[in-house]
Amino acid sequence: MKTGMTIAVLGATGMVGRRVVDEAGARGHQVLALSRKPASEDPRSPSVTPIAADANDSDALREALAGSASRGAADAVVLTVRTMPVDEEFLAGATRTVLDIAAQLGIRVFVVGGAGALRSPGDRELLVADNPAYVPADIKAVAAAGIAQLRTCQAHAAADCVYLSPPALLEPGERTGRYRRGTDTLLIGADGRSWISAEDLAVAVLDELETPGPDHLITVVHHGEHPPA
Numbered sequence: 001m002k003t004g005m006t007i008a009v010l011g012a013t014g015m016v017g018r019r020v021v022d023e024a025g026a027r028g029h030q031v032l033a034l035s036r037k038p039a040s041e042d043p044r045s046p047s048v049t050p051i052a053a054d055a056n057d058s059d060a061l062r063e064a065l066a067g068s069a070s071r072g073a074a075d076a077v078v079l080t081v082r083t084m085p086v087d088e089e090f091l092a093g094a095t096r097t098v099l100d101i102a103a104q105l106g107i108r109v110f111v112v113g114g115a116g117a118l119r120s121p122g123d124r125e126l127l128v129a130d131n132p133a134y135v136p137a138d139i140k141a142v143a144a145a146g147i148a149q150l151r152t153c154q155a156h157a158a159a160d161c162v163y164l165s166p167p168a169l170l171e172p173g174e175r176t177g178r179y180r181r182g183t184d185t186l187l188i189g190a191d192g193r194s195w196i197s198a199e200d201l202a203v204a205v206l207d208e209l210e211t212p213g214p215d216h217l218i219t220v221v222h223h224g225e226h227p228p229a
């Protein structure tokens with residue numbers, strides 16, 4: 001198990017990102033918390049360093065990930081950005097930029113992406129993005145952008161990248177520390193629903209970074225029986 005890592009989180013102020021920052025800090029890792037508008041001071045932990053960086057700015061990203069005289073280089077970068085409205089070109093471009101820099105620096109990349117890239121339970125030929133049971137027409141473009149992001153990872157031969165597809169529903173909730181892990185197919189929990197709290201998703205992110213598995217596409221689902229209220 002890897003301990004005492006320096007983990008960069010790009011999208012650190014987001015719903016997922018801030019929970020990944022908290023989970024990493026709580027486990028004793030150093031965290032570089034990157035976003036365009038970082039908190040000027042991060043009261044959460046002295047191990048968290050907020051850094052202003054735009055995912056479109058490759059020089060700023062390289063500088064942040066490479067470290068400096070006062071700060072070590074990142075061992076891994078978690079990419080968890082999202083735009084409203086969805087911008088597939090930006091997402092694929094930013095992902096490629098992070099993969100390029102990480103490959104040059106020998107840094108592992110962990111992408112928190114979308115559920116649409118997964119296969120449907122019960123029908124392996126049907127991607128979740130094309131399955132109206134999970135993806136209504138009004139969020140199809142979001143699901144398509146997630147697939148473009150996964151393809152960008154898969155096409156980058158030089159990068160060491162893991163893409164985590166959440167279950168169908170991902171929202172703030174309780175940290176139970178438990179979840180079920182799979183690979184390329186959407187998981188359904190014991191209650192018949194596909195969901196996980198962002199807190200438990202962050203647990204899964206850190207588990208995978210500390211103890212890397214062999215899979216480049218993974219997914220998770222809640223472990224318990226009770227859906228969020």
Ligand SMILES: NC(=O)c1ccc[n+]([C@@H]2O[C@H](COP(=O)([O-])OP(=O)(O)OC[C@H]3O[C@@H](n4cnc5c(N)ncnc54)[C@H](OP(=O)(O)O)[C@@H]3O)[C@@H](O)[C@H]2O)c1
Pocket residue numbers: 010011012013014015016017034035036037038053054055056080081082083112113114115116146165166167168169170
């Ligand atoms: N069921 C699902 O499949 C599901 C559900 C929810 C989320 N997700 C995925 O989880 C990931 C994270 O989503 P979220 O809900 O946490 O997003 P979010 O709350 O909207 O946060 C987005 C983050 O991205 C940062 N960001 C946006 N544009 C940026 C840029 N140009 N440069 C640097 N940082 C930028 C934002 O910070 P600044 O604005 O300060 O830059 C913010 O920290 C996304 O990939 C999303 O698709 C999947």
